[in-house]
Amino acid sequence: DVKVTQSSRYLVKRTGEKVFLECVQDMDHENMFWYRQDPGLGLRLIYFSYDVKMKEKGDIPEGYSVSREKKERFSLILESASTNQTSMYLCASSLLGTGTYEQYFGPGTRLTVT
Amino acid sequence: AQTVTQSQPEMSVQEAETVTLSCTYDTSESDYYLFWYKQPPSRQMILVIRQEAYKQQNATENRFSVNFQKAAKSFSLKISDSQLGDAAMYFCAYRMMNTGFQKLVFGTGTRLLVSP
Numbered sequence: 259d260v261k262v263t264q265s266s267r268y269l270v271k272r273t274g275e276k277v278f279l280e281c282v283q284d285m286d287h288e289n290m291f292w293y294r295q296d297p298g299l300g301l302r303l304i305y306f307s308y309d310v311k312m313k314e315k316g317d318i319p320e321g322y323s324v325s326r327e328k329k330e331r332f333s334l335i336l337e338s339a340s341t342n343q344t345s346m347y348l349c350a351s352s353l354l355g356t357g358t359y360e361q362y363f364g365p366g367t368r369l370t371v372t
Numbered sequence: 373a374q375t376v377t378q379s380q381p382e383m384s385v386q387e388a389e390t391v392t393l394s395c396t397y398d399t400s401e402s403d404y405y406l407f408w409y410k411q412p413p414s415r416q417m418i419l420v421i422r423q424e425a426y427k428q429q430n431a432t433e434n435r436f437s438v439n440f441q442k443a444a445k446s447f448s449l450k451i452s453d454s455q456l457g458d459a460a461m462y463f464c465a466y467r468m469m470n471t472g473f474q475k476l477v478f479g480t481g482t483r484l485l486v487s488p
Contacts, residue, residue, distance in 0.1 A: 262416075289474050298381070300463060300480040308473055316475075348417065352474045358405050358424060359474055363417040 261285070262364040264349050270370045277336040279367050281349030288354035290332035291361065292316075292324060295346040304347075307332055308354055339371045374399045376466050378479035385454045386487050392439075393449045393482045395464030403469040406440065406447045407476070411461040420462070423447065425469070451484075459486040 265280035281290065289308050293301040293316075303316030305324040313324050321343060325333045332351075336343055346368050350361040375398045385391035397406070408420040423431045423440050430438050435455075439448045451458055464479040 291475075293478075298480055300376075300378075301476075301478040303475060306473065306475065314473070350417075354474070356469060358422045360407070360419040360422065361474065361476060365416050 262349055262351055262362050264347075264364040264367050266367050267365060268368050268370075270372065271336075271339050272372055273340060275336075275339050275371075277339045277369065277371075279334040279336075279347055279349075279369070281332045281334070281351075281364055282330055283332075283349075283351040283362070284330065285351060285362065286329070287351035287362075288329070289352045289361075290326065291350040291352075292322075292332065292334045293348040293350065294318065295348055295366070301348065304334065339369075341371050343369065344371045345369060374401075374404075374466050374468070374477045376464050376477050376479040378464055378482050380482045381480070382483045382485065384485045384487065385451070385458075387454055387456060389454050390450060390452045391454055391484065393451075393462050393464075393484070395447045395449070395479055397445050397447065397464070397466050397477075399445070399466065399468075401468055401470075405467045405469060406438075407465040407467070408436070408438070408447075408449045409463045409465060409478075410458075411463065411481075412457075413460070417463070421449065454486050456486050456488065459484055 291306040292304040307326040349364040352361045353359040411417040465476040
């Protein structure tokens with residue numbers, strides 16, 4: 259059974275804190291993604307990675323960074339959390355290639371920044 | 373840039389009835405993929421159905437089928453014989469074909485309510 263796991267389901271942080279969100283997949287997928295989900299806005303891509311140590315900006319990378327030191331793990335970092343980063347964060351993974359490969363999603367981390 | 377529009381924030385259906393969720397998209401590409409994803413309450417998002425733009429035949433998966441109108445850039449999802457377990461957020465998504473990066477562009481979602 260394929261699986262994408264995220265380190266926390268719920269997280270509460272203070273403004274200015276450095277926040278780490280961890281994602282692990284066990285499917286040997288090359289691609290990994292971080293999305294932000296907000297009501298009325300759908301899912302917006304923050305960053306993605308197609309290989310270890312490789313990363314590409316998505317549509318809303320400002321205020322975020324990522325790290326991929328191992329193939330199975332992709333971390334999202336909020337360098338200095340702000341209240342407008344309160345949101346649901348979804349991690350996903352997929353095979354690399356031009357086929358109709360689906361993305362497999364984690365359960366999400368609901369982050370509240372106070 | 374590609375965009376995906378879901379104009380129905382919320383839809384309701386009764387058990388055993390049929391419901392259609394709308395999706396339109398904008399692209400200048402001729403080859404691409406389209407997807408419908410389902411996000412049940414407090415559960416992980418899963419793929420419902422996928423369609424290759426070069427295929428004229430509409431995709432079907434059991435009770436789920438699509439109406440793909442390439443010229444109109446429309447990709448609606450039909451759910452037949454609705455069940456309580458179909459209640460979820462449904463997202464339409466687009467992906468360019470000529471890239472291995474699998475980047476998806478999502479719509480804003482439609483919440484489907486199913487009543488007994």
